Amino acid sequence: MSTTDAGAAAAPAAPPAKKRPVVSDRSRAENRLGQRLVLPAVIVMLLVTAWPMIQALYLSLFRYRLTTPDDKSFVGLSNYGTVLTDSLFWQDTLNTVIIMVVTVAVELVIGFAFAMVMHRIVFARGAIRTAILIPYGIITVVSAYAWQFAFSLNNGFVNAWFSWLPWISPDTNWFGSHWPAMFAIMVSEIWKTTPFMALLLLAGLSQVSEDMLEAAKVDGATWWQRLWKVILPNMRAAIMVAVLFRALDAFRIFDNIYVMTRGAQDTESSSFLTYRQVIQQFQLGLGSALSVLLFLTVLLLAWLIVRLFRVDLAQARGEA
Amino acid sequence: MLTVSGLLAACSASADSGKTQLTWYINPDSGGQAKVAANCSTDDYTITTQVLPQDANEQRIQLARRLAAHDSGIDIMSIDPPFTAEFANAGFLAPLPQDLQDKLTQQSFQGATDAATWDGKLVVAPFWSNTQVLWYRKSFVEKAGIDMSQPVTWDQIIDAASKNGGKVAVQANKYEGYVVWINALISGAGGELASDTEKGLDMKLEIDSKAGEDAAAVIEKLAHSSAAPADLSVAQEGQAGSTFGGPQGAFMVNWTYIYNSYEASNPGFNKDIGYTRYPQTVAGQESRPPYGGIGLGVSTYSDHVDEAMQAIECITSPENQEVNAEITGNMPASVAGYEANGNALQKTYPADLLKLFQESLDAAAPRTVTPYWSDISGGLQSTWHPPSSVSSSTPADSQKFIDDVLHGRSLL
Numbered sequence: 001m002s003t004t005d006a007g008a009a010a011a012p013a014a015p016p017a018k019k020r021p022v023v024s025d026r027s028r029a030e031n032r033l034g035q036r037l038v039l040p041a042v043i044v045m046l047l048v049t050a051w052p053m054i055q056a057l058y059l060s061l062f063r064y065r066l067t068t069p070d071d072k073s074f075v076g077l078s079n080y081g082t083v084l085t086d087s088l089f090w091q092d093t094l095n096t097v098i099i100m101v102v103t104v105a106v107e108l109v110i111g112f113a114f115a116m117v118m119h120r121i122v123f124a125r126g127a128i129r130t131a132i133l134i135p136y137g138i139i140t141v142v143s144a145y146a147w148q149f150a151f152s153l154n155n156g157f158v159n160a161w162f163s164w165l166p167w168i169s170p171d172t173n174w175f176g177s178h179w180p181a182m183f184a185i186m187v188s189e190i191w192k193t194t195p196f197m198a199l200l201l202l203a204g205l206s207q208v209s210e211d212m213l214e215a216a217k218v219d220g221a222t223w224w225q226r227l228w229k230v231i232l233p234n235m236r237a238a239i240m241v242a243v244l245f246r247a248l249d250a251f252r253i254f255d256n257i258y259v260m261t262r263g264a265q266d267t268e269s270s271s272f273l274t275y276r277q278v279i280q281q282f283q284l285g286l287g288s289a290l291s292v293l294l295f296l297t298v299l300l301l302a303w304l305i306v307r308l309f310r311v312d313l314a315q316a317r318g319e320a
Numbered sequence: 321m322l323t324v325s326g327l328l329a330a331c332s333a334s335a336d337s338g339k340t341q342l343t344w345y346i347n348p349d350s351g352g353q354a355k356v357a358a359n360c361s362t363d364d365y366t367i368t369t370q371v372l373p374q375d376a377n378e379q380r381i382q383l384a385r386r387l388a389a390h391d392s393g394i395d396i397m398s399i400d401p402p403f404t405a406e407f408a409n410a411g412f413l414a415p416l417p418q419d420l421q422d423k424l425t426q427q428s429f430q431g432a433t434d435a436a437t438w439d440g441k442l443v444v445a446p447f448w449s450n451t452q453v454l455w456y457r458k459s460f461v462e463k464a465g466i467d468m469s470q471p472v473t474w475d476q477i478i479d480a481a482s483k484n485g486g487k488v489a490v491q492a493n494k495y496e497g498y499v500v501w502i503n504a505l506i507s508g509a510g511g512e513l514a515s516d517t518e519k520g521l522d523m524k525l526e527i528d529s530k531a532g533e534d535a536a537a538v539i540e541k542l543a544h545s546s547a548a549p550a551d552l553s554v555a556q557e558g559q560a561g562s563t564f565g566g567p568q569g570a571f572m573v574n575w576t577y578i579y580n581s582y583e584a585s586n587p588g589f590n591k592d593i594g595y596t597r598y599p600q601t602v603a604g605q606e607s608r609p610p611y612g613g614i615g616l617g618v619s620t621y622s623d624h625v626d627e628a629m630q631a632i633e634c635i636t637s638p639e640n641q642e643v644n645a646e647i648t649g650n651m652p653a654s655v656a657g658y659e660a661n662g663n664a665l666q667k668t669y670p671a672d673l674l675k676l677f678q679e680s681l682d683a684a685a686p687r688t689v690t691p692y693w694s695d696i697s698g699g700l701q702s703t704w705h706p707p708s709s710v711s712s713s714t715p716a717d718s719q720k721f722i723d724d725v726l727h728g729r730s731l732l
Binding site: 063066067068069078082083086088089153154171173175176177261262263264265273276277279280281282286 | 377381384385388406407409410493494495550551552553554559562691694695698705706728729730731732
């Protein structure tokens with residue numbers, strides 16, 4: 001059985017020959033009016049987004065500490081050199097990548113299962129959909145505290161409930177070493193954001209044509225074959241959006257780590273490292289260099305994911 | 321609408337009365353500073369309090385960021401001792417008048433004055449001074465047959481707890497409190513974290529020393545013994561208090577206020593609590609207990625510097641130090657404070673405990689007074705945490721790391 005991919009089938013065979021469109025005076029005037037109308041918004045956007053970015057880029061070229069403002073000196077790219085040659089930066093980047101890969105992978109699987117439940121359920125649909133979405137409505141800091149208490153040695157339930165497992169005892173200190181602490185952080189992240197993933201996947205799932213599924217069934221495709229050959233290929237754009245959103249979100253993980261370990265046991269993420277340099281150490285130069293690198297990494301990540309899924313975003317939005 | 325008109329009415333009332341409003345940013349407590357603020361409000365000004373975050377470093381961050389932005393909304397600040405030099409060096413603190421400096425120097429404990437001094441001048445007014453003592457369970461030491469009338473060492477209490485199924489509760493989470501312990505251990509072995517601090521970034525780090533090794537040996541021994549609580553690497557003051565109050569509680573080092581924290585949850589428990597001087601790092605060498613507390617600074621950017629100076633003179637009076645101590649358990653920064661208001665503190669604390677607090681404060685070792693304390697503290701937290709990772713090479717590793725951080729060669 002061949003893959004039935006509506007997206008691929010709908011792709012244009014060849015780009016049409018370029019032809020300069022005829023623009024009337026009226027539409028040209030309307031365009032100019034439109035540009036003038038959006039200009040204030042564009043200026044505000046530039047002020048609130050582009051300006052801080054340029055400022056960060058500028059500050060990253062200085063050795064500058066907020067509490068010793070007289071010692072400000074231009075150091076060129078030396079802050080970038082310090083960051084890129086420091087093992088802590090790479091350790092934290094690795095932590096971030098591990099958290100991103102594991103949480104997004106687990107969320108994708110569980111989120112898909114939830115999406116299927118929400119899509120196919122025939123009774124108490126509203127109640128079940130609401131129940132699945134509740135964790136996403138909870139503030140991340142609150143969920144992080146809840147999970148910190150859950151894994152706490154003194155008053156948590158995890159040790160008590162799972163002490164039948166050979167590696168868990170009433171004295172297991174989840175935040176006492178690296179991997180258990182990372183596990184706790186990832187559990188809290190997965191619990192909190194799986195519903196978001198499920199919601200995005202549900203949107204994709206509802207776009208899969210019932211006719212195609214029916215046709216596949218008539219052709220004798222099993223449930224597994226229908227999933228892999230019909231449902232998933234037709235959800236590629238939705239999966240890409242879900243993975244892109246969640247991966248970028250997960251890469252910027254901060255709240256859970258701040259609440260649960262404060263970066264102890266080498267559980268820092270890239271965002272947390274940046275926070276510590278800028279906010280705790282007042283190292284505006286070094287911290288800005290880290291911010292710029294974090295921004296570039298996120299940009300690279302977004303590009304990689306878009307390339308990996310080979311989906312045209314404009315096409316995914318339904319544009320021509 | 322009602323709220324807005326209410327607010328406007330309040331504003332106009334305040335403006336009409338012409339009374340100055342002084343805002344005092346306080347560390348969270350159980351109402352002591354608010355009471356003192358009310359005591360020190362006069363016909364000319366009213367002191368209102370704003371509560372800072374619980375964590376000392378978070379308090380520093382909030383204050384420093386506001387001050388760096390020249391926020392005139394802060395008049396008086398409660399500042400943790402290790403961050404005093406950083407604030408003074410950045411020009412955030414208005415200079416105290418010489419007569420107030422003289423009065424406070426004369427009145428306060430030596431440790432309190434040392435911690436409040438930067439560049440030869442008293443830059444904050446010592447308000448309360450805290451220290452740690454060794455708390456023990458009388459029932460446990462009786463069972464273990466330990467003589468607590470003589471000074472004890474860390475080795476002795478770890479061994480005694482290990483052999484008798486007890487726990488030694490300390491603060492060893494990755495936070496400022498862990499550095500308090502490390503500093504006390506190194507100071508107790510005759511060392512210090514850094515000297516020549518007036519040289520700024522080029523100060524002399526002294527962690528890689530015999531004293532540093534002695535301190536590391538204590539932490540290594542406790543972390544690998546059965547006397548270590550299961551939550552050692554995440555234990556702050558509260559967790560240490562819980563361990564001590566639990567069935568295996570034996571010994572604990574903790575601040576003065578912990579004494580009165582058990583009465584509500586466990587009436588009668590205090591009868592089982594004994595106390596003595598902070599343990600020695602090296603046998604025969606007098607211990608140097610930790611120094612904590614609060615100094616009051618006046619913001620350079622306040623619109624009411626003169627009134628704020630008058631206010632801190634009132635707040636730090638022995639009588640108000642005593643009022644604060646009675647409510648919060650945070651002990652006065654002066655002998656006069658202990659004796660104020662007709663020795664009122666003796667109603668709440670046994671006389672021998674109050675004497676122990678004062679002796680400990682006299683012998684206390686403040687953390688290094690330097691504008692770069694946050695780098696030293698953060699560097700120690702990075703290299704000495706978790707306690708189970710500490711070994712004889714830790715002092716050398718941490719010294720190199722902190723030196724690299726100070727000179728911008730390493731990320732903290």
